[in-house]
Amino acid sequence: xxxSINNLSKQYGHLKAVDQLxxxxxxxxxxxxxxxxxxxxxxxxxxxxxxxxxxxxTYEWFAGKYEPDEARKRIGTLLETPNFFPYMSAADNLKIxxxxxxxxxxxIEEHLETVGLLSRKDxxxxxxxLGMKQRLAIAAALVGDPExxxxxxPTNGLDPQGIAEVRDIIQQVADSGKSIIMASxxxxxxxxxxxxxxxxxxxNLLATGTVGSIISDEATIEVSADNLEALRxxxxxxxxxxxxxxxxxxxxxxxxADFPASSLNKIAMDKGIVLSHLNKKSKSLEAExxxxxxxxxN
Amino acid sequence: MFLIFVLFYTILLPGILLAGKNIPDIDNPxxxxxDILFMFPTIWTFIGYIGNWLAFFLLGYLGVVMVTTxxxxxxxxxxxxSGISRADYLRAKLIFAAGISLIATFYMIxxxxxxxxxxxxxxxxxxxWAHAAMFPRFWLMCFGYMSFGMLVGFLIKRTALxxxxxxxxxxxxxxxxxxxxxxxxxxxxSMHFYPINSIEELVQPPYGNIISDFAEKEGFSFYITYTQSxxxxxxxxxxxxxxxxxxxxxxxx
Numbered sequence: 127x128x129x130s131i132n133n134l135s136k137q138y139g140h141l142k143a144v145d146q147l148x149x150x151x152x153x154x155x156x157x158x159x160x161x162x163x164x165x166x167x168x169x170x171x172x173x174x175x176x177x178x179x180x181x182x183x184t185y186e187w188f189a190g191k192y193e194p195d196e197a198r199k200r201i202g203t204l205l206e207t208p209n210f211f212p213y214m215s216a217a218d219n220l221k222i223x224x225x226x227x228x229x230x231x232x233x234i235e236e237h238l239e240t241v242g243l244l245s246r247k248d249x250x251x252x253x254x255x256l257g258m259k260q261r262l263a264i265a266a267a268l269v270g271d272p273e274x275x276x277x278x279x280p281t282n283g284l285d286p287q288g289i290a291e292v293r294d295i296i297q298q299v300a301d302s303g304k305s306i307i308m309a310s311x312x313x314x315x316x317x318x319x320x321x322x323x324x325x326x327x328x329x330n331l332l333a334t335g336t337v338g339s340i341i342s343d344e345a346t347i348e349v350s351a352d353n354l355e356a357l358r359x360x361x362x363x364x365x366x367x368x369x370x371x372x373x374x375x376x377x378x379x380x381x382x383a384d385f386p387a388s389s390l391n392k393i394a395m396d397k398g399i400v401l402s403h404l405n406k407k408s409k410s411l412e413a414e415x416x417x418x419x420x421x422x423x424n
Numbered sequence: 425m426f427l428i429f430v431l432f433y434t435i436l437l438p439g440i441l442l443a444g445k446n447i448p449d450i451d452n453p454x455x456x457x458x459d460i461l462f463m464f465p466t467i468w469t470f471i472g473y474i475g476n477w478l479a480f481f482l483l484g485y486l487g488v489v490m491v492t493t494x495x496x497x498x499x500x501x502x503x504x505x506s507g508i509s510r511a512d513y514l515r516a517k518l519i520f521a522a523g524i525s526l527i528a529t530f531y532m533i534x535x536x537x538x539x540x541x542x543x544x545x546x547x548x549x550x551x552x553w554a555h556a557a558m559f560p561r562f563w564l565m566c567f568g569y570m571s572f573g574m575l576v577g578f579l580i581k582r583t584a585l586x587x588x589x590x591x592x593x594x595x596x597x598x599x600x601x602x603x604x605x606x607x608x609x610x611x612x613x614s615m616h617f618y619p620i621n622s623i624e625e626l627v628q629p630p631y632g633n634i635i636s637d638f639a640e641k642e643g644f645s646f647y648i649t650y651t652q653s654x655x656x657x658x659x660x661x662x663x664x665x666x667x668x669x670x671x672x673x674x675x676x677x
Binding site: 199 | 497498499501502503504505506507508509512674675676677
């Protein structure tokens with residue numbers, strides 16, 4: 127077990143930023159933290175990284191195998207913004223981190239190479255563009271070869287190539303057996319990379335589980351025919367159907383995921399209606415996310 | 425930034441003293457030349473006093489800034505995330521402050537020795553070291569100013585505001601508290617037992633002893649003894665460090 131969080135809460139005056147959050151993350155998971163702005167993702171990560179003091183609740187890294195400070199030396203972090211000494215070079219900044227983590231062979235050049243900053247290693251941090259700062263922060267997280275990486279919006283400020291590169295780095299790191307905790311708004315990235323997700327809103331954990339389990343209960347099927355009204359009447363009786371919507375000359379059916387599209391085709395044919403359009407889409411994480419966060423409001 | 429401070433201190437400490445060469449001699453009522461500034465043993469009182477002012481401005485400023493920039497750049501936050509403990513972080517800062525104070529003290533001694541040797545006709549060992557007890561007190565004073573600056577930095581976290589509070593407290597708030605309020609109720613020695621005053625009085629102005637003898641004749645003590653100031657300074661620095669520790673351990677970064 128990499129991280130266990132137990133009823134963690136943070137109160138700022140009247141505002142309950144995080145409310146009794148409990149969660150377990152196992153080794154090898156690529157864990158996504160999803161939530162709208164202000165939902166408490168960064169606060170939660172801040173608490174488990176000892177930056178923010180919890181109001182109540184506990185958490186434990188690596189099942190208590192290490193002292194908290196020792197544990198953090200084995201966690202690579204990027205939280206909110208890249209934080210470095212502006213008047214020092216990139217290489218020097220990484221050396222400081224290597225020193226704090228007591229790493230004997232920091233491999234600084236190697237990490238800079240991985241993020242594509244080797245050519246600018248001696249430039250002062252304040253001369254860096256936003257994308258470069260972000261990439262340096264990722265390099266810093268890799269110093270000391272940590273067992274866990276915690277990333278808060280790692281693709282922030284990056285161009286599409288950068289985003290793809292970060293995705294590759296994260297995949298590479300995950301493939302080497304490390305665990306990753308990632309907070310992100312970019313849902314299709316999370317969908318591509320993460321194995322598990324937790325959806326948080328207003329400090330509460332709304333859903334957690336594998337990406338597959340959160341998505342798959344329903345699918346969306348688009349159908350169309352010349353006579354939409356008739357088609358609608360045909361489908362209305364199907365029990366597995368939860369919702370029918372009309373949109374731009376299409377019917378959007380929300381139906382259980384294992385209902386075969388071909389059955390819809392047959393049902394329509396039997397009633398004498400020929401489909402002009404049939405398209406089954408698994409519900410995206412984004413649609414699921416918006417639904418979960420919209421309905422479950424305090 | 426740091427280099428600027430070093431430069432200022434390095435140049436100003438002997439510079440201000442040597443500027444005294446421009447002070448004209450006074451012939452009436454008693455002949456006083458400006459030689460006293462540069463000769464043993466009195467040079468120590470003067471250079472110590474200049475050092476006192478420079479430590480208040482430059483070292484205290486350094487104390488504030490070395491803490492607040494780490495809040496503003498969020499490098500304190502990053503260091504904690506990288507794995508340093510809050511206790512170690514504070515310890516490192518305090519050791520740095522102690523070290524800077526030590527360097528400042530040595531430099532003061534160096535300047536004093538050089539200028540003194542160049543300007544004293546006959547150097548007598550006893551006169552040279554007459555004020556040697558001032559040296560450790562000077563270090564304590566530097567450390568005192570720096571730790572007060574650091575405390576303000578940890579409490580306020582923002583550079584400009586912290587500097588204002590640091591200067592404001594020393595120049596205005598504490599004097600008002602002492603002379604304005606405390607004296608109304610207790611017009612006695614205890615009005616001098618305030619933190620910054622204790623630190624300042626570790627190195628008294630030149631001829632402080634003459635002034636205080638004079639004041640005492642009127643039944644009013646102006647300065648506190650060195651023993652008192654050392655004990656109080658150590659006590660207050662201890663309190664500053666305790667408050668810093670608590671602040672660092674409790675705060676969100």
